[in-house]
Amino acid sequence: MSDLTGIMAVTMIIWIGLFAYVYRLDRKVSRLED
Amino acid sequence: MSRWLAEALAVAAKDLRAEFRTRVALNSLALFALTTLAAVSYTIGPYRLATEDRPFLLSVLLWIVIFFAALAGLDRSFVKEEESHTAPLLRLAAAPTVVWAGKLLYNLVLIFVLMAMLAPLFCVLMGFEIAMPWRFAVVLAVGGYALAVITTIVAAIIAQALTRGALFSVLSLPLLLPLLIIVIEGTTAVATGDLASYTQSVRAIVAMAGAMTIVSAFLFPVVWRD
Amino acid sequence: MNRVGLALKWFLFVWMMVVIWAAFMWIPSAQGFKGESSRIVFFHVPTAWVATLAFLVSCIASALYLWRREPKYDFGAAVSNGLGLLYAVLATVTGAIFAKIMWGAYWNWDPRQTSITILLLIYAAYFALRSAVADPEKRATLSAVYSILAFVTVPFLMFIVPRIYFSLHPDVITNADPDNSLDPAHLKVLLASLAGFTGLSVWLYSVGTRIEEIRHRRRQEVL
Numbered sequence: 001m002s003d004l005t006g007i008m009a010v011t012m013i014i015w016i017g018l019f020a021y022v023y024r025l026d027r028k029v030s031r032l033e034d
Numbered sequence: 035m036s037r038w039l040a041e042a043l044a045v046a047a048k049d050l051r052a053e054f055r056t057r058v059a060l061n062s063l064a065l066f067a068l069t070t071l072a073a074v075s076y077t078i079g080p081y082r083l084a085t086e087d088r089p090f091l092l093s094v095l096l097w098i099v100i101f102f103a104a105l106a107g108l109d110r111s112f113v114k115e116e117e118s119h120t121a122p123l124l125r126l127a128a129a130p131t132v133v134w135a136g137k138l139l140y141n142l143v144l145i146f147v148l149m150a151m152l153a154p155l156f157c158v159l160m161g162f163e164i165a166m167p168w169r170f171a172v173v174l175a176v177g178g179y180a181l182a183v184i185t186t187i188v189a190a191i192i193a194q195a196l197t198r199g200a201l202f203s204v205l206s207l208p209l210l211l212p213l214l215i216i217v218i219e220g221t222t223a224v225a226t227g228d229l230a231s232y233t234q235s236v237r238a239i240v241a242m243a244g245a246m247t248i249v250s251a252f253l254f255p256v257v258w259r260d
Numbered sequence: 261m262n263r264v265g266l267a268l269k270w271f272l273f274v275w276m277m278v279v280i281w282a283a284f285m286w287i288p289s290a291q292g293f294k295g296e297s298s299r300i301v302f303f304h305v306p307t308a309w310v311a312t313l314a315f316l317v318s319c320i321a322s323a324l325y326l327w328r329r330e331p332k333y334d335f336g337a338a339v340s341n342g343l344g345l346l347y348a349v350l351a352t353v354t355g356a357i358f359a360k361i362m363w364g365a366y367w368n369w370d371p372r373q374t375s376i377t378i379l380l381l382i383y384a385a386y387f388a389l390r391s392a393v394a395d396p397e398k399r400a401t402l403s404a405v406y407s408i409l410a411f412v413t414v415p416f417l418m419f420i421v422p423r424i425y426f427s428l429h430p431d432v433i434t435n436a437d438p439d440n441s442l443d444p445a446h447l448k449v450l451l452a453s454l455a456g457f458t459g460l461s462v463w464l465y466s467v468g469t470r471i472e473e474i475r476h477r478r479r480q481e482v483l
Binding site for chain 3 (some may be wrong): 004014
């Protein structure tokens, strides 16, 4: 069971990292557009 | 004979006449095919492969040789025009679709000449036994046509790019791989005498050839226009 | 960044967190699959699906470019192809992981794996073409043409090739695995994941095209 939780945690971390990256990029682009 | 067809034949005839004078493309095709065939025949020969594997593996080898020979020689049709700066003249002299049809015909002749020479030689040297020889010819014919259609439009695209030779192979191969898979299946079928598989393969090849013909005919003027 | 956009993005964040949780914690193990490998399906199928969707978008954008000649369609095609390539790589990797768990080998060239490799080659070729043409309009035209040509081969890849060969791939189209596709809970999570991935792609697409617009504008200003 803990193996599964581990993989889930990793997946969530990947998602958080990806989201943060794209979010930052989006904000930077928005600033450049104005 | 309709005007359009006559013009297309004229374009093809011009290219073929020039080609038979210098034989550059033919030499590339033939040299590549024969060298590869010699290498394959020498290393594998008629005896090395187990009987049950032969139809499939020999089909694979045959088509790989044909495909790579095609990639070695079929881009000449358009690259030559750009290099010798006759392209602008051709643009003025003929309608785009006429040019496309003429170049396609030219590539078809080259491919069929290659196959006529290569296929019998391959079968003899490799001991490739074909259960349905006439249907084998059909597979070669439709497969060769599809090969020519795809390489013609890709040749037109890369003629205007910077790094022509390598780019031709890079662009053609992904488009040709599905065709390769299906013609190999069809050739294996005619070697073993599997009529159902043969019919299915030929249908798929014809479908692919048809689709590519129509799409190429529409897209070529866009590529050709300067 | 406007309010609606902001809200949607955070909604997407939470949505995907829930999907991930559900895929691992809420769904019980599926029968017929070795170990917990069935869970990969919730990530593998959406990436494969979005990869195909991105290519469809790219083909439409390419056709629109050839028709209208507006640079924004070229940006759309390029960005979409890039996304498609990325998702295709992800689909291949998740598929290989799944193959390793289920059948012991990462790669065995079964029709689906073959098809996705060819798709990858097509889109890598697309970018090779783009980098080989200097003039922006020529580049846009030629890559649009190639995009459309490549798309014509996709139906053959997706449907004909797998039919010809025996396939190890669980064929969702012809013979639905009863434990996977018809189970309502599985279906719900799968669809939710699909929606999330699609939402993410739309966002990535918009960011990508906006970047290209800015680059384009900068180039025009220099001239």
